[in-house]
Amino acid sequence: MRSETLQMFQEQGLGLTGRPPNTDPEAVWLAHFDDYRDNMLYLLKMNPDLRRLASESENAQKRYDAEHRRRLKGRLMLVE
Known part of the structure; x- marks a missing residue:
């Protein structure tokens, strides 16, 4: 099994030239x-x-954020 897997990777690698594809999610x-x-x-x-629906979602997010700010008002928060 191990030699088959190694052989598969080697065969795939033979056709590759240049840089590998970018896998950075942000990029x-x-x-x-x-x-x-x-x-x-x-x-x-x-x-x-x-x-x-998008508009309702935006309005719900604004209500949530306002309530969150109201509940945390005056509290010290440590963010790491």
Whole structure:
């Protein structure tokens, strides 16, 4: 089993030249950000229900953040 796995990796490596693909999630996200944004805007433009849900989600997040700030007001928080 081990020799088969090693052989598979060696055979795959024979055809590779240059740098390996970038696997840093942030770099991959940044490389595709424009496509992601354009697709999301298209979906929101074409789907009124999705637009409504996105708006409701944003409003719920604002309410949550306001309540969180209210509850933590005057407390010392240590962030590591």
